[in-house]
Amino acid sequence: MALIRERIEKHYNSVVALRRHFHTYPELSAQEFATQQKIMAELTALGLQPKKIATTGVIADLQGAFPGKTIAIRADMDALELQDECNQSYQSKYPGICHACGHDGHIAMLIGIAKVLVTSKHELAGTVRFLFQPSEERYPGGALAMITAGALTGVDSIIGAHLWQTLRVGTIGVTYGPMMASPDEFTIRIKGKGGHASMPHQTVDALLVGAQIAVALNTIVSRNVDPIEQAVVSLGTFKAGDTFNIIPDTAILHGTVRSFAESMRTLLFNHAEQITAGLCQAAGATFTFEKSLGYPPIINCPAISTIFATAGAEALGKENVLTIPPVMAGEDFSHYLEKVPGAFVFIGSGNPDKGIIYPQHHPKFDLDERALFHGIEVMTRTVLRYLKENN
Numbered sequence: 001m002a003l004i005r006e007r008i009e010k011h012y013n014s015v016v017a018l019r020r021h022f023h024t025y026p027e028l029s030a031q032e033f034a035t036q037q038k039i040m041a042e043l044t045a046l047g048l049q050p051k052k053i054a055t056t057g058v059i060a061d062l063q064g065a066f067p068g069k070t071i072a073i074r075a076d077m078d079a080l081e082l083q084d085e086c087n088q089s090y091q092s093k094y095p096g097i098c099h100a101c102g103h104d105g106h107i108a109m110l111i112g113i114a115k116v117l118v119t120s121k122h123e124l125a126g127t128v129r130f131l132f133q134p135s136e137e138r139y140p141g142g143a144l145a146m147i148t149a150g151a152l153t154g155v156d157s158i159i160g161a162h163l164w165q166t167l168r169v170g171t172i173g174v175t176y177g178p179m180m181a182s183p184d185e186f187t188i189r190i191k192g193k194g195g196h197a198s199m200p201h202q203t204v205d206a207l208l209v210g211a212q213i214a215v216a217l218n219t220i221v222s223r224n225v226d227p228i229e230q231a232v233v234s235l236g237t238f239k240a241g242d243t244f245n246i247i248p249d250t251a252i253l254h255g256t257v258r259s260f261a262e263s264m265r266t267l268l269f270n271h272a273e274q275i276t277a278g279l280c281q282a283a284g285a286t287f288t289f290e291k292s293l294g295y296p297p298i299i300n301c302p303a304i305s306t307i308f309a310t311a312g313a314e315a316l317g318k319e320n321v322l323t324i325p326p327v328m329a330g331e332d333f334s335h336y337l338e339k340v341p342g343a344f345v346f347i348g349s350g351n352p353d354k355g356i357i358y359p360q361h362h363p364k365f366d367l368d369e370r371a372l373f374h375g376i377e378v379m380t381r382t383v384l385r386y387l388k389e390n391n
Contacts (some may be wrong), residue, residue, distance in 0.1 A: 004384075006118065008376050011115040014027060015376065016043070016369050019108035020090035021086060026079030026099045029138035032056040035077050035107070039132050042111050044117045048130075054145035058132040062117055064124025068391035072129040072151070072381055074333060075110035076103045076136035085363035097180040100365040101350065104165035105372055107132060109161075112376040117383065126387040131153060141332030147339060155283075156390070158342035159382055161375055162334045165359050167348030169368040172312045172378055173324035176302040176346050181230070181258040183294035183330030188213065188276050192285040194249030203247045207240035209283045210251030214238055216275045217255070224271055225264070232258035232328050233268055258328040260297045267377060296334040299340035307389065308345050311381035317376060347375040 002037030018038075027035050039058045043050040048062040057077070061070075076203040079099045084092035092098045107168055131151050139260045153160070167173050189215070192204035217233055235255040241248035257272070259265045273289045280287045314319040323347065333344050349367035350356055 007116045015108045015112040015372050019105050022101045022104035023090045026092050026097045029078040030136045032077045041085045053149045056134040060130045062128045064126050066125035067121045068126025069156040070304035072155045074131040075106035076133050076162040082150040086366045102359045109375040116380050124391045152339050156341040158336045160344045161347050163349040164346035169351045169371045170346050171320045171348040173322050174309045178260040178306045178326045179300050180331045181300040181328045184257040185292040187290045188253040189288045190251040192249050195247050197245040204284045205247050206251040207248050209285050212279050215218040220271045244383050275330040285291045295330045295332045298334045298344050300343040304343040307385050308382050313377050314378040
């Protein structure tokens with residue numbers, strides 16, 4: 001196992017250089033053409049035969065010397081519409097586009113894993129599939145397009161990881177079931193009757209009704225959900241009126257619902273619509289309630305999470321493998337897990353000692369690049385252990 005670490009160390013500087021390249025030249029969802037070309041060039045140089053998939057994605061197989069199972073590893077590729085303020089030499093050269101979520105590191109780590117595993121080809125019993133996926137940041141995501149194009153054909157299991165700033169570098173976060181939630185949306189449009197602010201009795205105040213709904217929505221989780229379960233109902237926008245002395249006839253509320261089960265999703269949406277209907281009826285307003293369902297929740301396979309945890313203990317020490325609670329953010333890796341068993345983990349990338357404290361999607365986001373080494377080692381060991389245990 002020490003040999004794995006030596007092989008990673010050999011390629012570490014090139015992996016860091018790749019991460020900085022992708023950070024400097026980020027591309028938005030479904031526009032990752034230059035990123036795709038760079039990945040294909042790197043994989044071709046390793047003797048692999050990468051192919052384009054899902055327009056801007058990449059797929060490549062490494063077939064071992066012996067027959068066995070096929071495990072896929074996925075990395076997402078796209079950047080965010082955000083101004084980069086990391087103030088480093090590798091700061092984005094494209095105004096308003098930034099790798100502020102860590103996908104640049106994900107790409108670099110997967111190429112690093114390929115570099116290490118290619119040198120172990122003669123020892124492999126099975127096949128490793130490398131999946132570079134576009135468009136994770138933009139719904140409906142790129143996972144479905146990858147699956148439709150055959151990314152999971154012949155695959156027995158899949159793993160993935162996300163560099164995670166809230167975990168300190170040198171640790172990983174594992175769950176053995178629910179990992180990330182369904183990020184659903186809703187929009188409430190209230191129609192009342194506008195009028196002069198000095199004569200409110202002649203109006204149906206959409207702003208007031210909207211405010212009552214906004215307050216009432218915050219009682220759904222606290223009064224209808226078992227405290228042991230996880231659920232979120234949050235409003236992000238509330239728009240009503242343009243002028244101080246006119247009571248508006250329209251109000252629009254836009255928010256999100258997060259859950260881990262279809263029954264909970266239904267409960268949250270039903271209560272939100274019931275609250276809206278009741279308050280609008282009481283005020284004499286009408287409404288529309290629109291919902292948009294996001295990605296499914298990520299539900300890890302406990303057996304593969306256990307392999308991840310064992311590999312993490314080998315790489316980082318048992319004390320640095322953290323069993324973490326689920327998070328309410330969403331990820332389209334869940335689509336793969338609906339098709340084949342697998343697991344998704346967090347690789348710690350934060351480091352307050354270096355000032356690396358800014359969260360994902362923040363203009364000053366950055367990561368401790370030693371996390372790339374840890375991510376490569378943990379996932380490489382996971383792949384090798386999985387193939388050994390399942391062959």
